[in-house]
Amino acid sequence: MVINTFREVVDILDAAVNGPETVVGPPHHAFWRGVTRDEFVTMKLLGHPILVSGDGAHSNLILSLKGEPPFGSGPGAEFPRMPVGFDPVPDDSIRAIEQWINDGCPDVSNAAESA
Numbered sequence: 001m002v003i004n005t006f007r008e009v010v011d012i013l014d015a016a017v018n019g020p021e022t023v024v025g026p027p028h029h030a031f032w033r034g035v036t037r038d039e040f041v042t043m044k045l046l047g048h049p050i051l052v053s054g055d056g057a058h059s060n061l062i063l064s065l066k067g068e069p070p071f072g073s074g075p076g077a078e079f080p081r082m083p084v085g086f087d088p089v090p091d092d093s094i095r096a097i098e099q100w101i102n103d104g105c106p107d108v109s110n111a112a113e114s115a
Contacts (some may be wrong), residue, residue, distance in 0.1 A: 016086055016093075065082055
């Protein structure tokens with residue numbers, strides 16, 4: 001699976017919470033909805049950046065989806081694995097989002113539209 005647009009990331013995150021109509025509670029709600037790709041890549045939640053463009057492995061979004069510190073339930077965990085209350089995101093989807101971040105968070109559809 002290769003992700004070329006921010007919309008594809010949104011679709012994966014929406015699927016993780018059983019669809020785009022599902023209400024996601026505090027503290028961060030459905031932070032990926034209603035924002036642009038540029039807003040998303042610079043977003044902070046609870047004072048922490050959600051991603052580091054070009055470095056998926058150290059991005060909080062990926063750590064939270066994998067349940068790796070500071071997320072999860074083991075030593076060093078400060079926050080629960082995401083999404084709380086839902087099944088974990090499939091590994092192939094997490095890897096695809098991680099690669100999208102490694103690739104600099106491309107949004108090919110927007111680039112084509114503005115050309």
